[in-house]
Amino acid sequence: MTSKPSKLAAVLPDLSPLRSSRGFRLLWIQGLVTYFASFMAMIALPLQIKDLTGSPLAVGAMGAVELVPLIVFGLYGGALADAVDRRRMILGTEAGLGLLALILLVNAALPEPMLWPLYLVAAGVSACSGLQRPALDSLIARIVPHDQLTAAAALNAIRWQAGAIAGPAVAGVVVAYAGHATAYGLTVVGFAVSVLLCLRLDPAPPAHDARKPSLRGIAEGARYAWSRPVLLGTYAIDLAAMVFAFPNTIFPFLADDLDAEWALGLMYAAGSVGSVLLSLTSGWTSRVRRHGLFVVFGAAGWGLAVAAAGWFSNVWLVLLCLAFAGAGDMLSGLGRSTIWNQTIPESLRGRLAGIEVLSYSVGPQLGQVRAGAMAGWTGTRPAIWSGGVVCVLSVGVLAAVLPKLVTYDAETDEDAVARRHAAAGAGAGA
Incomplete structure (x- = not known):
C-alpha cells in the first residue's frame, strides 16, 4: 500500500x-x-x-x-x-x-x-x-x-x-x-x-560588476555563447527543429488533404496537449543529470513525430503524432532551460536570455516560410514529412559536431559546478 x-x-x-x-x-x-x-x-x-x-x-x-x-x-x-x-x-x-x-x-x-x-x-x-x-x-x-x-x-x-x-x-x-x-x-x-x-516581488539588483547596456555588452554575451559548445548546441538544435519541422502554417491545407476540415482546431491543439501530458508526468526529470540528452532526444522525437504526421493519412494517427511532437518539444525545452539556468553566470544571464529570445522567435518564422514554400512545390504532406526527416538528420549532425552537449552532466560540467558554488555562496551570504 x-x-x-x-x-x-x-x-x-x-x-x-x-x-x-x-x-x-x-x-x-x-x-x-x-x-x-x-x-x-x-x-x-x-x-x-x-x-x-x-x-x-x-x-x-x-x-x-x-x-x-x-x-x-x-x-x-x-x-x-x-x-x-x-x-x-x-x-x-x-x-x-x-x-x-x-x-x-x-x-x-x-x-x-x-x-x-x-x-x-x-x-x-x-x-x-x-x-x-x-x-x-x-x-x-x-x-x-x-x-x-x-x-x-x-x-x-x-x-x-x-x-x-x-x-x-x-x-x-x-x-x-x-x-x-x-x-x-x-x-x-x-x-x-x-x-x-x-x-x-523582492528587488533583483544587477551584479556588482554590471555594465551599462551597449552593443559591446551584447557582443560579449554572443561571444560567450559561441565559446560554450553546450550552449551553442541548445540554440542550434532548437533552431534546426523549428526551421525544418514547424508545420503549423499549413495545417489548414493538411486538413483539406485529409478531408477532415473539422480537425483543424484539434491539429493546432494537439501539440499543446502532448506538452501538458509530459509536464504533468515530469517528476522523474528532476532526478536526471544528463540534460543534453533531453535536448537531443526531444528534438529528434519532435522531428520524427512530425515526419510521421505528414506520412499517415488517418487523421487520428496524425493528431496522435502531433501530440507526440509536442511532448518531444517540451522535453527538449526542459533540457534547454535547465542547462541555461545551471551554467550561465549571473552577470551574463540577461544577455544570454536575449539571445534565446532571438532563437525562439526566428526559428518558427523561418519554419513557416519553409513549410509554405515547400508545400507549394511538393504538396502539403511531403512538405511536412520531409521537414521532419531533415530535422532528425540535422539533430544527429549537430549532436555529432557538438559532443559536449550529449555528454553534459550537471554534476561534473565545469560551468554548472561553478554556477552551483556561486549560488551556494550567495545563499550562505544571505
Missing part, C-alpha cells in the same frame, strides 16, 4: 520550487494571470483585423509587424536585464502591456474602430515582450535553488500550456458572444492584477 504513493510522486510534477521560493510562487501565479489575459487579446486582435478588412494578408501582416521589435528589443532587453533591477523591468513592461491593452479597449469602443492602432499595439506588445522575457528568464536561477531548476522549468511549462489551451478557448467564446471590447477589458483587468503581484 505504501509503494503506490511513492510511485505516483515519482511521476507527478515536482512542486519543490513552489514550496521553497516565495518569489517563484509569485511569478508563477502572475504568469498564469498574464497568459490568460494575453491570450484574450491575442485571439481578439487578429479577429478584429479580419472583421475590419476581410483580408488574410492584413491579418498575416501582423506577424511581420511583430518580428523586428521582438528581435531588437529582445537583444537590448537582455543587455538591460544585466544592468538594472530585473523586478523593475518586469513591473514596467507589465504596466506597459496593460496600457497597450487599454488602447485596444478604447479603440474597440469607438463607433468606427480604426485599423492602424491595432498594428501599432501589436508592435508595442512585441517590443514589451522582448524587453520583459530576458528579465523573467534570468530571474529564475536567482530565486530557485540550483537543484530545483528542472522542476521550475516543468512548472513554468504547465503554466504556459494552461494558458495556451484554456486562454484561446475562453477568448473565442468571449469575442463571439460579448465582442472585442469585452475581451480587451478582461485583458486590462488581468494585467492590473499582474502588476499588483509584481509589486510584491
Whole structure:
C-alpha cells in the first residue's frame, strides 16, 4: 500500500520550487494571470483585423509587424536585464502591456474602430515582450535553488500550456458572444492584477560588476555563447527543429488533404496537449543529470513525430503524432532551460536570455516560410514529412559536431559546478 504513493510522486510534477521560493510562487501565479489575459487579446486582435478588412494578408501582416521589435528589443532587453533591477523591468513592461491593452479597449469602443492602432499595439506588445522575457528568464536561477531548476522549468511549462489551451478557448467564446471590447477589458483587468503581484516581488539588483547596456555588452554575451559548445548546441538544435519541422502554417491545407476540415482546431491543439501530458508526468526529470540528452532526444522525437504526421493519412494517427511532437518539444525545452539556468553566470544571464529570445522567435518564422514554400512545390504532406526527416538528420549532425552537449552532466560540467558554488555562496551570504 505504501509503494503506490511513492510511485505516483515519482511521476507527478515536482512542486519543490513552489514550496521553497516565495518569489517563484509569485511569478508563477502572475504568469498564469498574464497568459490568460494575453491570450484574450491575442485571439481578439487578429479577429478584429479580419472583421475590419476581410483580408488574410492584413491579418498575416501582423506577424511581420511583430518580428523586428521582438528581435531588437529582445537583444537590448537582455543587455538591460544585466544592468538594472530585473523586478523593475518586469513591473514596467507589465504596466506597459496593460496600457497597450487599454488602447485596444478604447479603440474597440469607438463607433468606427480604426485599423492602424491595432498594428501599432501589436508592435508595442512585441517590443514589451522582448524587453520583459530576458528579465523573467534570468530571474529564475536567482530565486530557485540550483537543484530545483528542472522542476521550475516543468512548472513554468504547465503554466504556459494552461494558458495556451484554456486562454484561446475562453477568448473565442468571449469575442463571439460579448465582442472585442469585452475581451480587451478582461485583458486590462488581468494585467492590473499582474502588476499588483509584481509589486510584491523582492528587488533583483544587477551584479556588482554590471555594465551599462551597449552593443559591446551584447557582443560579449554572443561571444560567450559561441565559446560554450553546450550552449551553442541548445540554440542550434532548437533552431534546426523549428526551421525544418514547424508545420503549423499549413495545417489548414493538411486538413483539406485529409478531408477532415473539422480537425483543424484539434491539429493546432494537439501539440499543446502532448506538452501538458509530459509536464504533468515530469517528476522523474528532476532526478536526471544528463540534460543534453533531453535536448537531443526531444528534438529528434519532435522531428520524427512530425515526419510521421505528414506520412499517415488517418487523421487520428496524425493528431496522435502531433501530440507526440509536442511532448518531444517540451522535453527538449526542459533540457534547454535547465542547462541555461545551471551554467550561465549571473552577470551574463540577461544577455544570454536575449539571445534565446532571438532563437525562439526566428526559428518558427523561418519554419513557416519553409513549410509554405515547400508545400507549394511538393504538396502539403511531403512538405511536412520531409521537414521532419531533415530535422532528425540535422539533430544527429549537430549532436555529432557538438559532443559536449550529449555528454553534459550537471554534476561534473565545469560551468554548472561553478554556477552551483556561486549560488551556494550567495545563499550562505544571505
